[in-house]
Amino acid sequence: MAIITGQICPYCNVSTELVDETEIYGEILYGRKYLRCKVNRDHYVGCYRSKEVKSLGRISNADLRALKVKCHVVFDRSWRDAINSNPHARILAYKWLSDTFEIPFEYCHFGMMDEAWCLYILSSFESELPMQFV
Numbered sequence: 038m039a040i041i042t043g044q045i046c047p048y049c050n051v052s053t054e055l056v057d058e059t060e061i062y063g064e065i066l067y068g069r070k071y072l073r074c075k076v077n078r079d080h081y082v083g084c085y086r087s088k089e090v091k092s093l094g095r096i097s098n099a100d101l102r103a104l105k106v107k108c109h110v111v112f113d114r115s116w117r118d119a120i121n122s123n124p125h126a127r128i129l130a131y132k133w134l135s136d137t138f139e140i141p142f143e144y145c146h147f148g149m150m151d152e153a154w155c156l157y158i159l160s161s162f163e164s165e166l167p168m169q170f171v
């Protein structure tokens with residue numbers, strides 16, 4: 038749990054610290070706080086834009102961040118266009134993902150997934166693109 042919530046860096050097995058966005062990007066880009074590994078400054082994850090500190094998932098290195106973006110680019114197409122006609126399209130898409138890959142719904146977020154999961158899901162998308170949730 039400490040890993041998928043960004044409290045522990047899974048690469049270095051050390052705790053993380055809360056930092057401002059300027060510590061990550063040198064400027065404000067997304068208006069978030071970040072949890073960052075205390076050993077390697079390239080291991081970090083963004084937090085929700087809320088008063089409570091809640092990470093978007095696990096601490097990631099550059100490779101995992103790129104994989105998460107890829108997963109979202111492919112997967113989000115399944116619900117993004119449908120959201121105007123069906124406000125539940127996004128939830129339905131994540132329910133499909135949860136059912137298809139047998140991941141408990143509350144843990145079915147790309148932000149929580151590691152490299153192996155992202156690669157597995159991406160390779161599955163190539164043969165079985167997620168359905169459109171209209």
Ligand SMILES: [Zn+2]
Nearest residue numbers: 046049074080
């Ligand atoms: Zn680390």
